[in-house]
Amino acid sequence: MLDCAIIGAGLAGLVAAQYLVDRGLKVVVLEGRDRVGGRVENRVLSDGGYVELGGQWIGPGFAALTEIIDDLGLTTIGLPAKGNLVVRLRGQALEVPSSDEAPTLTPFEVSDLGQGLLRLRRLAERLRDDPAWRKSNGAWLGQDLRRWVSTNLRTQGAQRRFAEVYAAAFGPMPKGATLLEGLHQVNSGPDLETMLASNGGLHQKRVDGGMATVATALADRLGDVVRLNAEAVKVAYSDRSATVTLADGEEIEAKQVISTLPPQLAVAMEYDPPLPAWRKEAADKVAPGNVIKAFLIYDHPFWRDRGFSGQSSADQGAVRVTFDTTADNSNRGHLMGFFEGADADSLSRRSVSLRERAFVDSVVRTFGQTAAKPVAYIERNWSSEKFTGGCHGAHFSPGVWTTNGPILAEPEGVLHWAGAEYSTRFNGYMEGAVRSGREVAAAVARDLA
Ligand SMILES: Cc1cc2nc3c(=O)[nH]c(=O)nc-3n(C[C@H](O)[C@H](O)[C@H](O)COP(=O)(O)OP(=O)(O)OC[C@H]3O[C@@H](n4cnc5c(N)ncnc54)[C@H](O)[C@@H]3O)c2cc1C
Incomplete structure (x- = not known):
């Protein structure tokens, strides 16, 4: 036996x-x-390049995984290109220096967001360290997380950015999620403040070769x-x-x-x-969450010519975040994005070509018409996979x-x-x-x- x-x-x-x-x-x-x-998978492309259809990014604190990568003699690489971030807010695309943290916000909004994140972290620590406090505040901790955000962050810009950072770290905030659940996420997941840095945070490193x-x-x-x-x-x-x-x-x-x-x-x-x-x-x-990970392949990474990193975030559109995931052994340009939450739910019932068009449309609104003609579109809808059922x-x-x-x-x-x-x-x-x-x-x- x-x-x-x-x-x-x-x-x-x-x-x-x-x-x-x-x-x-x-x-x-x-x-x-x-x-x-x-949920970790490579797709090899005809030119020898590859895209990573599932888990890819290694963030700060990923010590156990890093130990294994080192032990196997594999190497890690950072984001391929340095360059500016593009943020699309209320229909307007803004170019933001990559070193600038929380760049789309006014100084007042940055301060508001900083205070809000600090408050959330302190509450999460208290929850972890003080069971008596948790017990006596049970009803208050059961309040709607969105309500807590709207009462603790005073500016709309900071509230919006908070939701983006939260979604990037933990997935879209589920309807009806409580403050208690949010605090649990903060205690078990990556550091939200670190994630605010456009070239730092969760999406930091990947394994060379995938x-x-x-x-x-x-x-x-x-x-x-x-x-x-x-x-x-x-x-x-x-x-x-x-x-x-x-x-x-x-x-x-x-x-x-x-x-x-x-x-x-x-x-x-x-x-x-x-x-x-x-x-x-x-x-x-x-x-399980519903996220479709998708790639637009271009004949070359055109965004780099214009000093962009390929990283973008937007408050509207089917695909709201993009990253340059071009493989080092490829001359082509790979732009990766996610269909998330309600967009992924509704678009997953439509055709692949419709999703490709929705992705291209989002990217054109962010990077301009040069993004209109990709040479290929690749996606993985993990929710329809028998052996995964969601992501x-x-x-x-x-x-x-x-x-x-x-x-x-x-x-x-x-x-x-x-x-x-x-x-x-x-x-x-x-x-x-x-x-x-x-x-x-x-x-x-x-x-x-
Ligand atoms: C699109 C996407 C992007 C992601 N991005 C990141 C990221 O950037 N960073 C990060 O840290 N994480 C990321 N993740 C999450 C990460 O990929 C997963 O947390 C991790 O890979 C899960 O590993 P696991 O071994 O727990 O589960 P799984 O990888 O799901 O392993 C379970 C295994 O069981 C097999 N199986 C299922 N049913 C049966 C059965 N009946 N009999 C036999 N075998 C079966 C499956 O085929 C699978 O191989 C991402 C996930 C997805 C889908």
């Missing part, structure tokens, strides 16, 4: 497997897709421990062992199982005995994190749960996936000892 069967060969699954293999344990990684990496090379290098080390096209459909478990059934009927027995599927996919599998009702209810309420990560519905979140990660006997959504730090990010994979593998190794 195997020591551990790991379901999913994303970052969490691969890191967990490496941890256990390094300790001499017998492990298999069962991956439903015909590739490893999960993050997918991390996943393939980890899988190469693991060799035939990783099995592709091995979709798990059922887990039968007792106090002492578990049997994972694959879609083709094969049964794999192991002393312990680690599922690294996002919560909604994890509970959708068949279990014998069935999972406790609370776990299904909690996971069902975890609505970037899950956004917990009101009350779900606070009531059920911490226990979602609790093992069910020999059944363990790992992945970006279960991590208490960097929840939803690659760093969260790596940390969770390692921590859960360590718990499994302890149980097996």
Whole structure:
């Protein structure tokens, strides 16, 4: 019998497997897709360049992931081009020096935003450090996050910028999100203040060759421990062992199982005995975000000719943020953007060519007519992927994190749960996936000892 069967060969699954293999344990990684990496994936282009369809950016504090990248001998690179940022507000495109923080705002608005972020951070710290304060302020902490923002930031410019920074860090603010949930996000995610710096913050570094090379290098080390096209459909478990059934009927027995599927996919599998009702209810309420990551490929990075970095942000349009993600080995220019939230919801039901037109239209409004003729359009709609079902990560519905979140990660006997959504730090990010994979593998190794 195997020591551990790991379901999913994303970052969490691969890191967990490496941890256990390094300790001499017998492990298999069962991956439903015909590739490893999960929400990390490269698409190689005809000219030898590539685009990264999923997780890409490494931010400050991504220590566990950086350690793995270094250990694999891979290198990281910054944003390809220095240059000015373009911000489109109320229909007007403004060029902003890249060193200028919170550039679109008047000095009064900058100060307002700074005060607001500081207040939010102090509250988040208090929430973390002072359980008695949290208890006695329960009702106040349950107030609508948007309402807190509108009463604590006095200027519209600062409120708008706050929403942009918040969305870039954690995804669009869900309707009905409470202040408590916002503070939890602040405590578990990247530093909002750092993200205000246009050339710093979350979107700072990427792996040369793409993050997918991390996943393939980890899988190469693991060799035939990783099995592709091995979709798990059922887990039968007792106090002492578990049997994972694959879609083709094969049964794999192991002393312990680690599922690294996002919560909604994890509970959708068949279990014998069935999972406790609370776990299904909690996971069902975890609505995965909806983001379509898209690229416009140009015959050369025209924005650089004009001193632009390719980074832009806008308050209107289908695609509101762009980045230059041109691969170093390509002569072409790659502009990456996201369809997010309601735009992604409605546009995901339309044709690919309509989404391409919507992206081009947004970019033309920001960079001018030179952007009107890309040579290619590439996208990945993760919500329609059977083995992912949404992205970037899950956004917990009101009350779900606070009531059920911490226990979602609790093992069910020999059944363990790992992945970006279960991590208490960097929840939803690659760093969260790596940390969770390692921590859960360590718990499994302890149980097996
Ligand atoms: C568009 C996009 C952009 C992102 N950008 C960033 C970023 O810039 N920075 C960042 O830090 N994070 C980013 N993320 C998030 C990051 O990619 C994820 O948090 C991380 O990759 C999740 O890793 P994981 O191992 O937890 O889950 P996954 O990568 O989802 O791994 C789960 C694995 O399980 C497999 N699987 C599913 N069902 C089954 C089954 N039944 N049987 C067997 N296998 C199964 C899947 O195929 C997958 O390989 C982004 C995500 C997306 C989608």
